[in-house]
Amino acid sequence: MGAECWRSLLLLLAALVLTAKLDRFQRWGGFQEKSKSQKNMNSTLKFFIENYNNVSNDTYLFQVDKLLQSYMQLTTGVEYLATVKISRTKCKKNSTKSRSCPQQSEKKLKKSFICDFLIYTVPWMNYYELWNNSCQEAH
The missing domain is CATH 3.10.450.10 (Nuclear Transport Factor 2; Chain: A,)
Incomplete structure (x- = not known):
């Protein structure tokens, strides 16, 4: 696996973590x-x-x-x-x-x-x- 592939996987992982965090905040409901x-x-x-x-x-x-x-x-x-x-x-x-x-x-x-x-x-x-x-x- 090249550096480009690792970078893409890290970006995907970061996006998934961020999405999960934002979803958690939205469930607080104001x-x-x-x-x-x-x-x-x-x-x-x-x-x-x-x-x-x-x-x-x-x-x-x-x-x-x-x-x-x-x-x-x-x-x-x-x-x-x-x-x-x-x-x-x-x-x-x-x-x-x-x-x-x-x-x-x-x-x-x-x-x-x-x-x-x-x-x-x-x-x-x-x-x-x-x-x-x-x-x-x-x-």
């Missing part, structure tokens, strides 16, 4: 709706709200009120696409008190948002990355 329970979402929601509070200019901390919608997609990790309702708490950002913060009850300080976010995570490595986030004031 985003799948998940239960609205917070099971398996707690660490992702915690990462989201910590990130939100860190970049927010608000004096008070916000907390996740309710998980409204949740989708998951397997890639090289796990992607979560979710919609949550978050609300302002009575705890100030610089407070060193316990993190069990009741929701704001004073009418002029009450504030809620509906937020959509996309988080990429590799849970077995405790790695999270916020890829997209948008919030609108809730009415």
Whole structure:
């Protein structure tokens, strides 16, 4: 067998391997709706709200009120696409008190948002990355 024949066989083998890999990725099926329970979402929601509070200019901390919608997609990790309702708490950002913060009850300080976010995570490595986030004031 000459070098040309070996090269052709290697190209054919590479094409077969690539086809098998692409077929495997296509079977993942994109985003799948998940239960609205917070099971398996707690660490992702915690990462989201910590990130939100860190970049927010608000004096008070916000907390996740309710998980409204949740989708998951397997890639090289796990992607979560979710919609949550978050609300302002009575705890100030610089407070060193316990993190069990009741929701704001004073009418002029009450504030809620509906937020959509996309988080990429590799849970077995405790790695999270916020890829997209948008919030609108809730009415």
